[in-house]
Amino acid sequence: MTKIDTFIFDLGGVLIDWNPEYVFLDAFNGDRKKMQWFFDNICTSDWNENQDAGYPLAQGTLDLIKKFPEHKTYIEKFYGEWENMLGGSIEGTVKILNKLVNSNQYKIVALTNWSNETFPIAQKHFEFLKWFEGIVVSGDEKTRKPFKDIYDITLNRFSIKPENAIFIDDNIRNIEAANNLGINGVHFKTPELLIQQLKTYHIHL
Template identity: 60%
Template sequence: MGAFDTIIFDLGGVLIDWNPKYLYRDVFDGDEEKVDWFLNTICTYNWNMEHDAGRPLKVGTDLLIKEFPEYESWIRLYYDEWPRMLGGPISGTVAILKQLKQKETYNLLALTNWSNETFPVALERFEFLNDFEGIVVSGDENTRKPHKEIYEITLDRYRITPEKAVFIDDNIDNVEAANQMGITGIHFKNPDQLHSELNALGIKI
């Protein structure tokens, strides 16, 4: 089987194109400055990450409306219209996943920072998610990458030997956290780069 027997994929930014700008560009009539201001000031990355770590969407939404009542309607849209943030599959990476699946050589898993309330939308929309033998969703575990706990959960649940696993993520912090666990990390930039790095590790596609 070679040096590696398990490949773990992140989802958003690696296999699935997700971006809140897709929604708010419509909301703000293409005003990119206003979109950036809103997502950097009101519905921020860190606020969203709390829901990825298990906070109920209603709780987080109500907290933010209490802080910024004048923007209530725009804040509510974040999760009311959440499916509009999904841009579609990243086809080049999906092709790599499909080729690996056909080989039947590797355990294929996903480890994603994702709210357990919105993840069912992705499961329904993206057929290729059925190719994984298991998916660890941060919202189900009440922790998230890059915290050590979620890597430990993944390793334990699927009986993974860290040194025999490869982890692919577009967030360098998450990759470095995997490296610290003894997992070989690939910082994803695009499908061609991923293809090359997998080949370099002896994972031929």
């Protein structure tokens, strides 16, 4: 088996608990059905990912209000109250990251789909973001996972050989894209499972 010398971490859903429900469940008075309809039809994941790829938040908000003026108040909440969607760190994964960093055996970077306008807010909240050798932010690169470009940027910027790297992400779509490029993708579900998954690469924490 090829020796693993690099870890590439996703951030949201792996190390950082980010969830629009923290804002919108209250906005919809606890009505999960209405909230889900809003996410499925108005502030969709595709719409949000467009901003993650560098489209201006203000313009993205205006575009959506033009399409759905009757939902203006709720649309404005998405980025207007974005900071309240940050629920804290996923402590179990932060401990794993800490062990990997302190082992001094690996190059450790992050690759995240994140607006370059909101990422500085996360940097103020989470001290562990300073532990990475570098972080590739989709909003800065004007592309995002699962597109090949952003993986190539990450591999080239940090001189990473795909076969020597483990990429950890909670989105199976992003894992499949990494696997297609020869990167060892690990689909994150829980910190406890991640510890077990890493054992298959002879990494014991």
